[in-house]
Amino acid sequence: MQFPESWLRAWADPDIDGQELAHRLTMAGLEVEDADPYAPPFSGVVVARIESAEPHPNADKLRVCRVDDGSGEPLQIVCGAPNAAAGLLVPLARLGAELPGGLRIGPVKMRGIESRGMLCSARELGLSQDHAGLLELPAGLEPGQDLRQALDLDDTIYTLKLTPNRADCLSILGVAREVAALTGCALRAPDVPRVPVTIDDRLPVTVQxxxxxxxxAGRIVRGVNARAATPAWIRSRLERAGQRPVSALVDISNYIMLELGRPTHVFDLSKVQGGLTVRWAREGERLELLNDQTVDLTPDVGVIESGRGLESLAGIMGGQDSAVTLETTDVYLEAAFWWPEAIMGRPRRYKLNSEAGHRFERGVDFSTIPEHLELMTALVLDVCGGQAGPLDDQVVNLPAREPVRMRLARCARVLGIPLDAEAVGAVFTRLGFAYERQGDDFVVTPPAARFDLTIEEDLIEEVARIHGFDRIPDRPPVAPAVMRAVPETRCGPHALRAALAARDYQEVINFSFVEEAWERDYCGNADPIRLLNPIASQLAVMRSSLIGGLLANIAYNAKHRQTRVRVFELGRVFARDASVADGGLAVAGVAQPTRLAAAAWGPALAEQWGEPARPVDFFDVKRDLEALLGARAAELRCEAAGHPALHPGRSARLLLGGRAIGWLGEVHPRWAQALDLPHAPVVFEIDAEAVSERIFPHPQELSRQPVAVRDLAIWVDADVPWQSLLDTLRQRIAADGALSVVKDIKLFDIWREAATARQRSLALRLWFQGRDATLEDRQVEHCVQSLLAALAETHGARLRS
Structure with missing residues (x-):
């Protein structure tokens, strides 16, 4: 928010300088981002009156002016401005003056005529970009006055960086209330005039x-002069607040909004047929706005309608059909309270930069609407003339201001300073809060303008702000350092991150809200959880998978010429689940599990001389996952299954101890092509909680006996997976004590006569080791035959000759 210091001091004028005032505001939470003079530095510029302006004898576009600068002797100045005329008050840069940009004024001859100074435009003084002619100064100034003093050009322009909860400070009145509370100076209450009602015209309004x-609330004003000039003091304040003056009626509406924080709207009454109806929009309706943008409306957007059609986007922007023009003679002045929840996100959805919407979606004072309309009406009558009708005020459904309780002991404990009840009561009194003492508790009824006061901590923050954050001593908290025992079987989030980082992955943190297309394409989720107020139109739904964010990370790096990317993320996902109930960290109907996902793309190994380059594949990433699981890797099962984001023949459902924990696979070629990737990344996504439990290590004595190794080649049907064979072998080993000497089984070769062959040959390597004695050949052979028999019985396997 931008405003001049002089406007603020007209409401609250503490006995401190501008620099100290900016510091006080910043320390109270209203950060002063900039505090600069309205005009850039220049010197030697005074008010001057043009006494005569004659054509230059040697140039068609120049004039020779005689100028009174208050020195007693007229100056001769050659000027090329088209509006140079006798009687005009303009800025004069005297000889020796220095203008913005380092331009120094000296005597010159222009086409043979001497010029002793320069008459200035607004752009030459750095006041605006207007260079069409000389800056015309208001009547009443005396020649010779220093221009900076005459126009108060040293007025400091403050720019506040407000947090979203402080909508009450989006006005001069709101900031002045803060200044009065911080400094103890008097706050000038607005003088509410009693506008004489001279006509009985009313416009019926129905709120549906x-x-x-x-x-x-609203009223009719007839007979206004829309061509009337906006008073110079209103124009000056608007310009210094960053607003461009438009016309008297529009300027008055903007002025009331900036000064009082009250967005209003002015309807051209001749363009409104019948009465007004306030309702929700209907599907398919369209509205042309004041900025000439036509928007398609949805049922969650409010509108104001008249007999001829839609007139306004409620609380955001007026419509073009009922906009006031310089020909307008009858107007309807409107001010309303729009529920913040009904406005939130709508301006951003339509890409509208609306001052009214910015305020209404944060909450606007609903108690002072009639008073502010009276002030606005008085300004309209003073500037534009006319006759005012009675004020109609409909109170339909106002927010209940629920009292908030603050415990004095809690306040002192949170702030870390001793506070007595009188000091806290004085803070609330200076802020204008109505409160009641109940022992050492304060029960505060929030003012209508403060939508940010809902819990005890909000009141504690108010005490801290007014007491002064800089007056709270900087003392670190003292607490006993108790070492907590961490279960050895528990692998926390930091350990999971460290394990993946050790496998050459880099951690990323992506938004929890994603593009709707990601949910549809990567998750097959046709009904994602939608955001009511997204920060960007494309980030409109909550993610139910981490895969989309990782693929976007890879695509971004690939576009920036990175050839090898390995990333992971540990974060929450969100899915609908009717079984979830409300709780401290839970939302009814929404499951929020924590997932761990990783993606690898590019060469399996960084570029080197020892190994040839090859793209990362399914088994590389599976090995990383097994390393993450540690001893539990033996429990991991890969089941062939389909996933919307993964290649149908190169993806697997992951099971750990028989429980499904996630997915592993190569990204579907369709999505790799959409991301403009030359080859597909390999990803996995697992339930973080499922992999956080580890097996407690049990040390065992190592055998000193030699190891016997045997190879076994078998024929088996091509559709029998290796995992099924391995499970059969392990079951037989567990059931037969004589097979306890089998220490390990590995598959080292697969062969088939042709790609279409119905059987394939698998070559297994078996390791045998006795505990107390060296194994004999007959024992080893017995174990081999027992294992072969198990495969033959269960899968029809036969020995390959």
Whole structure:
């Protein structure tokens, strides 16, 4: 928010300088981002009156002016401005003056005529970009006055960086309330005039949506002169607040919004047929706005309608059909309270930069609507003339201001300073809060303008702000350092991150809200959880998978010429689940499990001389996952299954101890092509909780006996997976004590006569080791035959000759 210091001091004028005032505001949470003079530095510029302006004898576009600069002797100045005329008050840069940009004024001859100074435009003084002619100064100034003093150009322009909860400070009145509370100076209350009602005209208004509009007020004013000039003091304040003056009626509406924080709207009454109806929009309706943008409306957007059609986007922007023009003679002045929840996100959805919407979606004072309309009406009558009708005020559905309790002991404990009840009561009194003492508790009823006061901590923050954050001593908290025993079987999030980082992955943190297309394409989720107020139109739903974010990370790096990317993320995902109930960290109907996902793309190994380059594949990433699981890797099973984001023949469902924990596979070629990747990444996504439990290590004595190794080649049907064979072998070993000498089994070769062959040959390597004695050949042979028999019985396997 931008405003001049002089405007603020007209409401609250503490006995401190501007620099100290900016510091006080910043330390109270209203950060002053900039505090600069309105005009850039220049010197030697005074007010001057043009006494005569004659054509230059040697140039068609120049004039020779005689100028009174207050020195007693007229100056001769050659000027090329088209508006140079006798009687005009303009800025004069005297000889020796220095203008913005380092331009120094000296005597010159222009086409043979001497010029002793320069008459200036607004752009030459750095006041605006207007270079069409000389800057015309208001009447009443005396020649010779220093221009900076005459126009108060040293007025400091403050720019506040407000947090979203402080909508009450989006006005001069709101900031002045803060200044009065911080410094103890007097706050000038606005003088509410009693506007004489001279006509009895009314415009009927029907509010059909109480959840959209809680209060609606307005009045008719007839016979206004829309061509009237906006008073110089209003124009000056608007310009210094960053607003461009437009016309008297629009300028008055903007002025009321900036000064009082009250967004209003002015309808051209001749363009409004019948009365007004406030309702929710219907599907398929369209509205042309004041900025000439036509928007397609949805049922969650509020509108104001008249007999001829839609007139306004409620609380955001007026419509083009009922906009006031310089020909307008009758107007309807409107001010309303729109529920913040009904406005939130709508301006951003339509890409509208609306001052009204910015305020209404944060909450606007609903108690002072009639008073502010009276002030606005008085300004309209003073500037544009006319006759005012009675004020109609409908109170439909206002927010209940629920009292908030603050415990004095809790406040002192949170802030870390001793506070007595009188000091806290004085803070609330200076802030204008109505409160009641109940022992050492304060029960505060929040003002209508403060939508940010809902819990005890909000009141504690108010005490800290007014007491002064800089007055709270910087003392570190003292707490006993108790070492907590960490279960050895528990692998926390930090350990999971460290394990993946050790496998050459880099951690990323992506948004929890994603593009809707990601949910549809990568997750097959047709009904994702939607955000009511997304920060960007494309980030409109909550993620149910981490894969989309990792693929976006890889695509971004690939576009920036990175050839090898390995990333992982540990974070929450969100899915609908009717069994979830509300809780401290839970939302009814929404499951929020923590997932761990990783993606690898590019060469399996970084470029080197020892190994030839090859793309990363399914088994490389599976090995990384097994390393993450440690001793539990033996429990991991890969089951062939389909996933919307993965290649149908190169993906697997992951099971750990018989429980499904996630997915592993190569990204579907369709999505790799959509991301413009020359080859597909390999990804896995697992339930972080499922892999956080480890097996407690049990030390065992190592055998000193030699190891016997045997190879076994078998024929088996091509559709029998290796995992099934391995499970059969392990079951037989567990059931037969004589097979306890089998220490390991590995598959080292697969062969088939042709790609279409119905059987394939698998070559297994078996390791045998006795505990107390060296194994004999007959024992080893018995074990081999027993294992072969198990495979033959279960899978029809036969020995390959």
């Amino acid at each position: 949506a109480p959840d959209l509009c809680g209060r609606f």
